[in-house]
Amino acid sequence: MANDLPASPPQHFIRQIVAADRAAGKHGGAVVTRFPPEPNGYLHLGHAKSICLNFGIAAENGGRCHLRFDDTNPAREDPEYVQSIQDDVRWLGFEWDTLRHASDYFEVFYLGAEKLIRMGLAYVDDLSAEQVREYRGTLTRPGRESPFRHRGIEENLDLFRRMRAGEFADGSRTLRARIDMAAGNINLRDPAIYRIRKLTHQNTGDAWPIYPMYDYAHCVSDAVEGITHSLCTLEFEDHRPLYDWFLQQLDLPRDAALTAPLRERGLWLPPGTPQQIEFARGNISYTVMSKRKLLALVQDGLVDGWDDPRMPTLSGLRRRGYTPAAIRAFWERIGISKQNSVIDLGVLEACVREDLDASAPRRMAVLDPLRLVITNLPGDHTEMLAFANHPKDDAQGTRAVPFSRELWIEREDFMEQPVKGFHRLVPDGEVRLRGVGIVRCQHVIKDAHGSVMELHCTLDAETRHGMAGAERKVKGTLHWVSAAHAIATEVRLYDRLFDVPDPDDESDGKTYRDHLNPDSRRVLRGYVEPAAARAAPADRCQFERLGYFIADPRDHAPPRPVFNRIVTLRDTWAQRAAI
RNA sequence: UGGGGCGUCGCCAAGUGGUAAGGCACUGGAUUUUGAUUCCAGCAUUCGCAGGUUCGAAUCCUGCCGCCCCAGCCA
Numbered sequence: 001m002a003n004d005l006p007a008s009p010p011q012h013f014i015r016q017i018v019a020a021d022r023a024a025g026k027h028g029g030a031v032v033t034r035f036p037p038e039p040n041g042y043l044h045l046g047h048a049k050s051i052c053l054n055f056g057i058a059a060e061n062g063g064r065c066h067l068r069f070d071d072t073n074p075a076r077e078d079p080e081y082v083q084s085i086q087d088d089v090r091w092l093g094f095e096w097d098t099l100r101h102a103s104d105y106f107e108v109f110y111l112g113a114e115k116l117i118r119m120g121l122a123y124v125d126d127l128s129a130e131q132v133r134e135y136r137g138t139l140t141r142p143g144r145e146s147p148f149r150h151r152g153i154e155e156n157l158d159l160f161r162r163m164r165a166g167e168f169a170d171g172s173r174t175l176r177a178r179i180d181m182a183a184g185n186i187n188l189r190d191p192a193i194y195r196i197r198k199l200t201h202q203n204t205g206d207a208w209p210i211y212p213m214y215d216y217a218h219c220v221s222d223a224v225e226g227i228t229h230s231l232c233t234l235e236f237e238d239h240r241p242l243y244d245w246f247l248q249q250l251d252l253p254r255d256a257a258l259t260a261p262l263r264e265r266g267l268w269l270p271p272g273t274p275q276q277i278e279f280a281r282g283n284i285s286y287t288v289m290s291k292r293k294l295l296a297l298v299q300d301g302l303v304d305g306w307d308d309p310r311m312p313t314l315s316g317l318r319r320r321g322y323t324p325a326a327i328r329a330f331w332e333r334i335g336i337s338k339q340n341s342v343i344d345l346g347v348l349e350a351c352v353r354e355d356l357d358a359s360a361p362r363r364m365a366v367l368d369p370l371r372l373v374i375t376n377l378p379g380d381h382t383e384m385l386a387f388a389n390h391p392k393d394d395a396q397g398t399r400a401v402p403f404s405r406e407l408w409i410e411r412e413d414f415m416e417q418p419v420k421g422f423h424r425l426v427p428d429g430e431v432r433l434r435g436v437g438i439v440r441c442q443h444v445i446k447d448a449h450g451s452v453m454e455l456h457c458t459l460d461a462e463t464r465h466g467m468a469g470a471e472r473k474v475k476g477t478l479h480w481v482s483a484a485h486a487i488a489t490e491v492r493l494y495d496r497l498f499d500v501p502d503p504d505d506e507s508d509g510k511t512y513r514d515h516l517n518p519d520s521r522r523v524l525r526g527y528v529e530p531a532a533a534r535a536a537p538a539d540r541c542q543f544e545r546l547g548y549f550i551a552d553p554r555d556h557a558p559p560r561p562v563f564n565r566i567v568t569l570r571d572t573w574a575q576r577a578a579i
Numbered sequence: 580u581g582g583g584g585c586g587u588c589g590c591c592a593a594g595u596g597g598u599a600a601g602g603c604a605c606u607g608g609a610u611u612u613u614g615a616u617u618c619c620a621g622c623a624u625u626c627g628c629a630g631g632u633u634c635g636a637a638u639c640c641u642g643c644c645g646c647c648c649c650a651g652c653c654a
Contacts, residue, residue: 011593038654073653129652136650140581143650174652184582186650195652214654235648238583278584280647285590291654333602335592337585340647344590347603357616391616423614432612470612477612544613573614 012336014277018057018229027228027272031063034227035089035096036218038070039081039202041291042306042313043088045327045348049282052331054231055094066225067096071103072217074201082202084306088314093324100267102212102221103203107261109212109220110164112250113175113193115258117156121249122193123149124159125176132174135181136189142182143189149178163196166209170196177216179245187242191215219243222274223252224259230276234338237278247273282334283342286496287312288503288512302516303497309564310497310520320494321540321550321566326352342502349567356540356548356566361389361396363532364434364479365543365563367491367524369408371454371483374439376461377405382484385435385465399531402485403436408527410545413478414455416444421573423475425455432477434544437463437470479544486527489561492552493522533561545569 011019022029033054037047058065067089071077089096116122125148127135137143151159160175162168175194183189193216198209219242222230230243252258252271262268283289288297289312297303297311306313309320317327330351334343374381382404389396413424413431425431430440436459443456462469497520503512532541535551535558542548547568556562 016595036654040654070654076653125652132652133650138581138650141650142581171652176652186582188582189650192652197652211652213652218654234584236654238649240583280585282591333591335602337592339585339592341591344603347591350603353615362613391611391613421614434612436612438612465612474612476614479613542613542615545615546613569613569615571614 013338014053014057014229014231014279014336015060017277018061021228021275022061030226030228031058031061032066032226032228032272033058033063033231034066034068034222034225036068036070036102036221037085038073038076039078039085040073040076041081041295042084042315044289044291044294044314045284045287045312045317046281046289047088048092048314048327049331049334050231050233051089051092051094052328053279053336055096056332057229057231058097063228064097065094066098066100066227068099068221068225069101069103069203070214070218070221071101071201071203072211072214073197074199074211075197077202079202084315088318091318091324092314093328098225098269100221100225101203102217103201104265104267105217105221105224105262106204106208106212108224108258109217111258111261112220112246112252113160113212113216114157115255116177116193116249117160117175118153119249120153121178122175123151123156123178124163125149125174125190126172127174129171132192136186137181139186145181146176146190149181149190160194163194163210164208166198168196170198172196175210177242177246179242185238185241187215187239188245191242215239215242216246219246219274219276220250220252222276223247223250223271224262224269226269226272227274228272230274232276232278233281234278234340236276240276240278243276278338279336280338280340282331283340283504284312284348285342285345285501286498286503287345288498290504293512302513309492309494319553319564321548321564322352323355323540326355329355345496352548352567353570356542358393360540360542360548361399362387362391362544363529363541364401364481365489365491365526365528365532365546365549366408366410366479366481366486367493367526367546368411369481369527370411370414370452372407372409372439372480373454373456374405374407374459375442375456376458379405381405382482387435401435401529401531402482404482404484406483407433407480408483408486409433409455409478409480411452413476414441414452416452424478425476430460430474432463432474433459434477434479435465436480437461437465437467438472438474479546481527481529483527485530487530487533487561489526489528489533489563490555491524491526491549491563491565493524493565495520495522528561528563532563534558535561540566542569 035054055065174192176190179188194210307315307319384400386398418426438460439457445454498515499517500515537556538553540550548566549563552562
């Protein structure tokens with residue numbers, strides 16, 4: 001179980017409620033939460049917020065957290081998602097105490113529905129979907145009662161049993177709660193409890209022709225698992241009266257008959273009286289988070305699948321190289337509130353940089369090579385230099401970096417006509433080569449078109465790394481790779497998928513599709529030092545002065561290296577230049 | 580003309596009647612063989628607005644204003 005909380009984590013309102021409940025001895029002091037995804041898509045950063053919250057609250061309070069698949073709509077669910085969700089939750093660093101499916105409780109839901117019918121609180125309605133919509137009224141006008149609202153209990157029971165037996169066509173009838181067609185809260189205008197859908201279910205196969213609705217299934221599932229705090233997002237706020245209504249009518253803790261099916265299957269837990277608490281989702285700038293839009297990006301080939309490194313899905317972030325710890329730290333930093341918000345992507349980036357700065361070994365790579373020849377070195381000069389793997393962590397040891405007369409340096413590290421403030425290599429200027437010494441640019445070699453082809457430099461022997469002269473100050477330090485030893489590499493530079501902070505905003509008549517960033521992925525060929533090429537797939541490192549990278553988990557192989565850029569280094573110089 | 584929420588620095592977010600935490604971003608400056616990291620300093624006389632209660636209000640009351648969610652047999 002991941003546990004990397006600050007010494008005194010911020011006391012957001014949910015932590016406060018839980019603390020107060022424990023202090024008051026509510027639920028016997030127990031804390032049980034659940035993460036209840038519907039298996040109809042891949043998990044994304046928004047889910048991660050809920051996962052961190054639910055598993056975190058349980059862990060902090062010595063409680064339990066269940067993983068529950070909310071699989072009540074076979075039309076949209078798929079086992080592929082059931083597997084990916086488990087993988088992603090574990091990757092994020094959490095382990096559930098109990099794994100359940102809402103479909104494990106289908107028998108309980110059914111028994112509960114019959115109970116509601118017997119209590120005169122539910123009825124079978126023959127109205128069509130369209131008629132139901134008409135009868136429901138509008139936001140400002142009350143609804144009308146269905147002509148079937150006052151059927152007798154026996155007739156309702158008979159009809160409902162025949163619904164279950166599969167006697168009726170899809171959509172021909174529903175079971176509805178009898179509450180209040182004039183309620184200001186539309187969720188209380190006789191909401192549907194069951195609908196007929198003759199579909200094969202990913203978990204129960206063809207056992208059921210009827211499936212329960214969310215409002216009914218969710219609260220009952222929570223109660224049956226002994227959930228104490230049912231955390232969900234803001235849009236469910238006005239469903240809470242319904243959540244409470246069903247549980248009060250069913251009274252699961254005192255009606256053993258309802259949970260009898262679970263005893264038989266060994267799934268029984270002491271039923272409880274859960275409390276629903278709502279918090280705001282967390283949106284992030286320059287991305288979209290709705291399942292619908294993510295699915296569209298995948299299906300329409302706008303990205304390379306759910307795990308495309310530009311996707312905000314957990315599988316995408318994993319392939320991009322983000323660490324689970326960074327994602328956990330991110331949500332902890334953001335906190336929990338009831339305010340709709342769009343979080344600056346920079347906060348997430350700061351979290352990975354923080355994690356990777358401390359842990360990632362340093363390597364050198366050149367992405368846009370320019371040849372630099374050290375003319376005062378013999379043509380066959382080759383030596384191995386010892387480089388620390390990490391500037392602040394000696395435990396990471398050292399590596400050997402080959403050095404020779406001809407090197408690759410970054411093309412942008414040389415300017416023939418330097419702009420003010422540029423302190424890298426210029427004609428007749430000096431610069432330090434990382435771990436080598438100070439070189440002076442003596443000649444700039446150009447081709448017929450005037451393009452710079454290579455630089456001829458001299459190395460000041462007194463300034464070699466380790467010598468007293470190395471103390472000398474020069475304005476810049478460049479990274480490099482020995483041309484003779486460089487390993488050609490594919491490098492994928494990723495950037496934000498959208499070029500506007502809020503792609504969901506359609507007030508200008510454009511949609512998220514109009515704002516895809518054409519430069520969200522740039523693939524180029526570069527060179528890395530031998531130690532970098534030896535990385536195992538999914539190994540992360542920092543390419544000095546460039547950013548943090550990960551050897552692509554799928555495509556990288558030492559003979560044919562492939563690196564993904566996770567995030568750039570903070571770059572105050574580039575920022576200034578951009579202004 | 581319905582119901583439910585939310586408004587504290589550019590972005591998040593503490594604060595729960597005693598005189599505005601923190602993070603990201605930003606701006607200075609120190610250290611630095613990564614223009615990175617680290618370090619130090621600065622960054623809301625003011626809490627959507629207007630009244631009121633109080634010795635004292637971001638916190639309590641009243642009235643406005645703004646934003647979000649709800650009319651699936653989706654979750």
